[in-house]
Amino acid sequence: MRKQYLNPKEIFHSPFFTHTITLSGPAKIVYVSGQVSYDRDGLVIGKGDMRAQAEQVFKCLTQNLKAAGATWSDVVKLNGYMVKLNPDAVKHYREVRSRYLDAKRMPASTLVGVERLVHDDLLLEVEVIAAVGEQAAPKKAKKKKG
Numbered sequence: 654m655r656k657q658y659l660n661p662k663e664i665f666h667s668p669f670f671t672h673t674i675t676l677s678g679p680a681k682i683v684y685v686s687g688q689v690s691y692d693r694d695g696l697v698i699g700k701g702d703m704r705a706q707a708e709q710v711f712k713c714l715t716q717n718l719k720a721a722g723a724t725w726s727d728v729v730k731l732n733g734y735m736v737k738l739n740p741d742a743v744k745h746y747r748e749v750r751s752r753y754l755d756a757k758r759m760p761a762s763t764l765v766g767v768e769r770l771v772h773d774d775l776l777l778e779v780e781v782i783a784a785v786g787e788q789a790a791p792k793k794a795k796k797k798k799g
Contacts, residue, residue, distance in 0.1 A: 661720040664713045665691040673717040683721040683783040687734065688713040689775045697774040703735075703742045706777045707749035714781055715753070725753045727783040731762045734778045738766030746777065 659673040660666055675683050690698045690706035691713070699705025718724060735742060743764070754760065760781070770778050
């Protein structure tokens with residue numbers, strides 16, 4: 654099995670975890686660590702604004718999936734952790750999330766209300782697992798007898 658550790662240059666780098674780890678064989682499973690609303694410099698985007706934070710979180714998730722050779726259609730599991738979980742916050746989160754997922758092929762999903770995240774200004778953290786199928790090898794042409 655091959656392991657690949659990825660920290661996309663487009664997003665905040667942390668010394669405490671790897672953003673994305675892939676394991677590959679016949680298929681590749683991609684584990685993306687929980688992403689929060691940090692910009693490239695580690696500053697919080699959208700302080701107090703669930704929609705703005707959801708936008709940044711999903712942009713970070715997209716960069717991680719891309720770095721691993723995956724897309725949103727490969728996501729099979731999504732876990733969300735929300736501070737001050739309430740109907741309005743969930744509505745904003747789902748509005749943003751819906752732009753990334755196929756409504757006919759939704760991943761398994763969990764959304765949990767939490768007291769706080771790693772920084773007081775963060776309202777949302779989301780992690781995903783993606784399964785990328787093996788690329789089919791081109792078929793060899795059969796030789797005709799004769």
